[in-house]
Amino acid sequence: MNQPVMGAVDSANLMERLLYEVKRIVVGQDHFLERVLVAILARGHLLVEGVPGLAKTLTVNTLARTMRGSFKRIQFTPDLLPADLVGTRMYNQRTGEFSTVLGPVFANLLLADEINRAPAKVQSALLEVMQERQVTIAGETHAVPTPFLVMATQNPIETEGTYPLPEAQIDRFMMKVLVGYPSEEEEVVIVNRVTGPRIDVSPVAIPEQLVLLQDECRRVYVDPQLIQYAVRVVAATRAPASCGLADMQRYVTFGASPRASIALIEGARALAYLRGRDYALPEDVVDLVPDVLRHRLVLSYEALSDGASPDQLIGRILQALPAPERPLESHVRVAAG
Incomplete structure (x- = not known):
């Protein structure tokens, strides 16, 4: 590298x-x-x-x-409010001014x-902080x-x-x-x-x-073939017929978004780093596929009636799309250099 x-x-x-x-x-x-x-x-x-x-x-x-x-x-x-998560503005009668009280998301x-157990308006209060790592209260932005x-x-x-x-x-x-x-x-x-x-x-x-460590993890090398493989697996959740699983199409209403492809690669980097390598292998991606995809598949009523689970469908996709061969370490060094 x-x-x-x-x-x-x-x-x-x-x-x-x-x-x-x-x-x-x-x-x-x-x-x-x-x-x-x-x-x-x-x-x-x-x-x-x-x-x-x-x-x-x-x-x-x-x-x-x-x-x-x-x-x-x-x-x-059920009675939780969005302000209970992100914080709110409080009026001080003594000074006549508003002050910002930050919520428990700042951790x-x-x-x-x-x-x-909370309604959608409370759950959606986490959207900004999960994606942007910040909270906006009364027009002011606060980083977590x-x-x-x-x-x-x-x-x-x-x-x-x-x-x-x-x-x-x-x-x-x-x-x-x-x-x-x-x-x-x-x-x-x-x-x-x-x-x-x-x-x-x-x-x-x-x-x-x-x-x-997060910054170092981003330097873990990922072969372009692995990126292509991750994208193919995610794309197969949207169009199972593309990998020879046309009968599975009726079970999937919506497949995974490009966030899933990104999560597979970022997760493979982290998993390789935890396993003491500075390059990702196909098994790093394959190990993460069920955890990354199972909550992103929206199944049809037909799938629910037939008892088909996301993990079963993901397993069929992995069988239909074999992972690329494990590269030799010397080849990885040359490609990364």
Whole structure:
């Protein structure tokens, strides 16, 4: 490469120390934790679906403590107002002037708990801050801290009193991660750890270091063939017939937007960086495809009646579109140089 990843050993050590501290508190959930780190490095946001009690809040809270970052949690309810998220203008009777009170979105890690329990006008209050990393209040623009990650949770088993998320907001989430139950062995460790002596995590990084890691992550090399492959996979969700899946067309009303192609490449960079490489491989892209695409597919009523899920359709697309061959490291060096 023209400029190698700066301090690759130091960066790897920092990520290992950060993961070590988080794993002292959080048991299992390796896939979920990896996706959280990918989202941070790629400057994305996460939509997490799982039943209560699976350490979603604990993971983000612990991560914030290890990086000395600010953490805010918002419990979404039907009576929540947009000003409760972004802030508002307050009138001071003593001075006769208005002052701006910033909301809880001004944090490094923001947890939007049960985001689908608030109406669309509240959910849409997150649109600007998720895309532009800023909030406009009474004509004044206020930037949120960096790094900035929104992690929203949904409960898949309780649908009463919930509202569907607007498509424009769903598309702004880089990935949708499904969090499952721990194994019996992991649950034994969880019980012992929670009921045992208190464990305190040590801060091992500062937000400025993570911003530097984000910049280094952007230097990870991605072969043009991988970009073409990512675009082909995303395009196949809009026109399945293009990859020989004409029978799947009736199941998909709308496919993924170009944001999905961008998320695949940015996520592949971050995943390669976490795995200690300064170049992305086909498996980095393939591993992220379900998480990047599952929430972006709008299925037809026929798909719902036939029991077809987004993950099943994505699996068929991956079978129809094999990933390009893994390049030799020497070829990667020549192409990147």
